[in-house]
Amino acid sequence: MKKYFKEIRFHIFMRVLCYGFVTLATAAIPALQKQLFDLILGEEAIIDSFPVIIVTYVVCLLSASLFGYLSMLYTWKASLRFELSLKRDFFKSVFNYKYEDFASRDIGEYISIQGNDITALDMDYLTPLVDIIQAFIQILIFGVFLFVNVDWRISTVILIGSILTIIIPKVTSKPLADKRNTWLNQMGKYVSRIKDFLEGFKLIQSRTRNNINKEHEKILEETKNMRYKYGKFKSLTFALENLGLNIVSAVAFIIAAILLLNGDLTMGSCVAAFGYINSFISPINDLMYDFNSVSSLKKTKEKVIAYLEKEINQDLKVKKKFNQNITFENISFRYDNFSLDNFSYEFVKGKKYALIGHNGSGKSTLINGLMNYITPISGRIDIDGENIDSIDTAHIMYCLNQNEHIFSDSFINNATVFSSYQESSLNRVTDNLRLKIIDNLKTQDNSQNLSGGEKQVLSIIRMLTSSTEICLMDEPFAAVDSKTTEILENMLMDLQDKTIIMVTHDLSENLAKFDEILLMEKGKVIGKGTYKEISEKQEFKKLIKTYLH
Ligand SMILES: Nc1ncnc2c1ncn2[C@@H]1O[C@H](COP(=O)(O)OP(=O)(O)OP(=O)(O)O)[C@@H](O)[C@H]1O
Structure with missing residues (x-):
């Protein structure tokens, strides 16, 4: 004082x-x-x-x-x-x-x-x-x-x-x-x-x-x-x-x-x-x-x-380049009624990953752990061998959340987060996408008035404008129509330099676009592999069945 x-x-x-x-x-x-x-x-x-x-x-x-x-x-x-x-x-x-x-x-x-x-x-x-x-x-x-x-x-x-x-x-x-x-x-x-x-x-x-x-x-x-x-x-x-x-x-x-x-x-x-x-x-x-x-x-x-005066860790090393991999080593998270135990996995640079499974199976928990939103009770998560606790990942990693926040402001301020990301980057993204929907996004003075699907498209544009190499996405297309989803998903999969980890409930053949799929249940990975491999597993077939009923 x-x-x-x-x-x-x-x-x-x-x-x-x-x-x-x-x-x-x-x-x-x-x-x-x-x-x-x-x-x-x-x-x-x-x-x-x-x-x-x-x-x-x-x-x-x-x-x-x-x-x-x-x-x-x-x-x-x-x-x-x-x-x-x-x-x-x-x-x-x-x-x-x-x-x-x-x-x-x-x-x-x-x-x-x-x-x-x-x-x-x-x-x-x-x-x-x-x-x-x-x-x-x-x-x-x-x-x-x-x-x-x-x-x-x-x-x-x-x-x-x-x-x-x-x-x-x-x-x-x-x-x-x-x-x-x-x-x-x-x-x-x-x-x-x-x-x-x-x-x-x-x-x-x-x-x-x-x-x-x-x-x-x-x-x-x-x-x-x-x-x-x-x-x-x-x-x-x-x-x-x-x-x-x-x-x-x-x-x-x-x-x-x-x-x-x-x-x-x-x-x-x-x-x-x-x-x-x-x-x-x-x-x-x-x-x-x-x-x-x-x-x-x-x-x-x-x-x-x-x-x-709350102690804030200001000495984090700012990581500007993602070189190799993300590793989870015996990671465990625990909530009152849920636990995810001893998860180990390596996500490799440039590859595209899908996380699938029932509601509450722990998919978002993994993403939240990687973003350091939650602290594991044991184990470690490294990016290029550096513990996520010691690095500032804002330049290399972006997380698009399930209910991504849209500011009560213009398209441009939302997409660049008040000029935090470069406008030239935004222009490149919108030019590449060539989606008609973008014209509508731009004309709204207050992006909070956009439809649910439009907000999700804007969130994806924001993520791409941030130009990070690792993109984490938690059900990014839940409210987006199938045609726009296809265009966006194809575009994302074609980005060679991006490592994508996406939580999805789309169990269709679209999953074949991913390099690797992790099937989760009750906090455990019960299956992993390419679409071809996973689609033959009993667990996956069961999951599809429950989705159809
Ligand atoms: N902050 C929290 N406090 C207590 N429990 C939580 C918290 N966050 C998540 N959980 C619980 O952990 C479990 C896993 O949640 P998680 O969000 O990882 O599931 P999910 O697989 O992403 O589900 P969905 O497909 O519905 O998004 C759920 O049972 C949830 O209720």
Whole structure:
């Protein structure tokens, strides 16, 4: 967090400095009132001093307004910069996560941190933290003015009473922090749920609307309750702090009244005393609120820092050329209800591989393992003899997923991933393909509006534009019509330099285009070979049968 404070230290300094001037100007006002009253009620009214008092009074008020404005301006500048830096770094950091770490949390949580937690850190951590410095300066300035201008007995009561009330936030800060944290975590869950419902918008219709609404209301109510619990406790701490200070204020008021009655206090000192009681107590009130706010945000701060400082393996060697082979050596993956054990295989450069088998047999698991999206419990995967954990494969390997994401943007930004891949490469791909469908892809302003099949064609174009030598594809043609599939598949098979590993449910003679086919069942390879070899196996015949039924 230090880094973020460093970035805004000038703004914080200016803010505190300006506020110091505001405090000086405000602190001078009761002193001027005292002088005015004492002059009027004194034995010899010195008329010449009146204009000086009045001009100084007006100057003080104007200065307070001007520096108040400047202080606020710097508050905004500091806040915006702080929030911007945090949000920028948060995204940068998350974008560097390993997929497995990223996927361990719901997307709603990331959105909630960006939208709620970081904003809360700005409003309820940074601002109160600076307010604490400001309040100390105020207390110091008002304290000096109090002791100089007001009777020492009143000043002492105010000082001791105020110090005693500072104990209150010490007692309340921990439960307040817990309640706040529970509410912010619940907010993360709420955002995740909302995102889930909105993504499933097509499922919301007359028969389902009521029940989905009920589900929404359930979590909305839970979120409200947690926020209310936090708000209720916050109100209580606020009231307690206020009560403490009001008691101090009342005691000081009573002493001032007694001293005035006994003639131990001038009218001017009495007026100044009332002015300073409020001015001195107000920053103490702020101080208590700020202490509570800062400590209630401690856990949020730690949470955001944990996201920002997550260790990322940046020292991966960038591999730019694929030379020989991909080897799986006794690889095992395990989920709760699935395991893939001791898989060993060599995928050779330039060859085309098909992975076939029933749903849930482990085909995608193999691809995900090769992409390092999941970590095996044992074994190793190497590319050209280099372990995939130690290399950055983005230049040599691309994975086209089952539900490839299409950005809500143009064809060109989707195909080049915002100019990450060269436009010349895209042009080469589209020129070679000569598919009519491409004209339609190009005309859509928002590629998310494309049909399912069109999106898949766009995904294949994106993969080819990335120009990687290894192409992993998980059912790339599931929604593409047979004619377009044939054209694309033939084109892919003709790319001599590309190594292709494709998950497919197409068990037709199209499989003959592949050099090798791996037939999987329940996490095991139960057959492998050319189409000719595999089509004679009983297991393959059985698979075809089940597909036909
Ligand atoms: N993240 C996960 N957590 C728990 N189980 C998982 C996870 N990912 C996959 N599985 C399970 O592992 C098994 C293999 O899944 P995998 O996606 O590899 O199958 P597949 O052969 O590609 O299936 P399909 O043809 O339906 O795409 C499935 O039973 C699946 O439910």
